[in-house]
Amino acid sequence: MGGLALVSAVGLAVDDRVLVGVPIWSKPFKFSVSLLAYALSLAWMLTLLPTGRRVAWWAGTVVAATGSAEMVLITLQVIRGKQSHFNQATPFDNAVFQIMGGTIVVLWLGALTIAILLLRARILDRTMAWAVRLSSLIALAGAALGFLMVRPTSEQLAQDDAPVVGAHAVGVPDGGPSLPLTGWAETGGDLRIPHFFGMHALQVLPLLVLVLAALAPRFARLADERVRLRLTLTASAAYTATFALLTWQALRGQALFAPDGATLAGAGAIVLLGGAATALSLRQASPSPTRPEEVV
Structure with a gap:
């Protein structure tokens, strides 16, 4: 994915073709960078497992192989100057998209197995354990x-042989x-927004735990593991609520930066x-009561 990101960056610089309103190499560039972060996060999480590593190795290999296959097909369509997702214009294009759909289902099942x-798993650091567990579930969602x-739009349903099905x-x-940069719809809803936000919980929540641990020597309250755990659970809940809000906003056809009153109320509540x-x-956790046998 790192290598493909570099190739795609060169493509963005030297290839001026535009597809579906954006530079044609933007999709493989964004996908490869995203999959790079996703794969590195999963690989690190597998090292935390005290047991089940053989199953985890196979699941991780499935994620890597299917992710790579997906990117090969996306890049193939870029070279051909064709849309990769939702394209049913020709039997070949349809076959490519159907294979892509199958690889994503298998990738998701591999990630589910890891989750x-x-x-x-009995991970010793409770704070990191919950960050890893919750972030993997949010990423799956x-x-x-x-x-x-992949659901057809009303306009596509009205056509007998729509060349593109899904949006x-x-x-x-x-x-x-x-x-x-993102290519997300500016005037309407876009499911890529919560899709992106949810998947990258896999990086955000564990990074939060590492930041809290790094700040612990400077802030006495953060030195208490129970405080760090409560902050991590709070952040996970807020992240989940924001993910749900972004999904709701997108499904209502509402642009990210044009929220209505209901969306603003939801954001305010979060x-x-x-x-x-x-x-x-952040309240200091009360110390554990001293047992009689510990009194000198």
């Missing part, structure tokens, strides 16, 4: 949003005005409740 192993994108955007056609929970989490 189950992490849920059952984020990845599963990809299955919603990233909701309420607006793919290829319209988009946000810079901020207020998250802030209150953080304040409570």
Whole structure:
């Protein structure tokens, strides 16, 4: 994925072709960078497993192989100048997309296997254990949003032989005005937003634990593992709620930066409740009562 990201970066610089409203090499570039972070995170998480490593090795290999196959097909379609996702214009294009769909299902099942192993594992650091478990579950939910994108839109259902079936955007056609860098729809909903946000919980929550541990020597309250655990659970809950809000916003065909009152109310509730929970989490945990036999 690192190598493909470099190749795609060169493609962005020297190939001026545009596909569905964005530079044609932007999709393999974004996908390879995202899969690079995802694979590195999973590989590190596998090292935390005290048991079940053989099953985990096979599951990780499945994730790596299917992810690589997906990228080969995406890059093939870029070279051909064709859309990879949702493309049913020709039998070949349809076959490519069907194979891509199959590889993603197998990849998701491999990631699910790893998540189950992490849920059952007795990881010594409780704070990291919960960060790893919860982030893997949120990432699975984020990845599963990809299955919603293959649903035909009302316009596609009205066509007898639609060349494209499925879409990233909701309420607006793919290829319209988009946000810079990401390519997300600017005037309507876009399921790629919660898809991206959910999948990268795999990096955000464990990184939060590492930051809290690094700050512990400077802040006495963070030196208490129970405080760090409460903060991690609070952050996980806020992340999950934000993921749900972004999904709801996208499904209603609402642009990310044009929220309505209901979306703003939901965001405000997350901020207020998250802030209150953080304040409570930072309270110094009471010391454990001293047992009689420990009294000198």
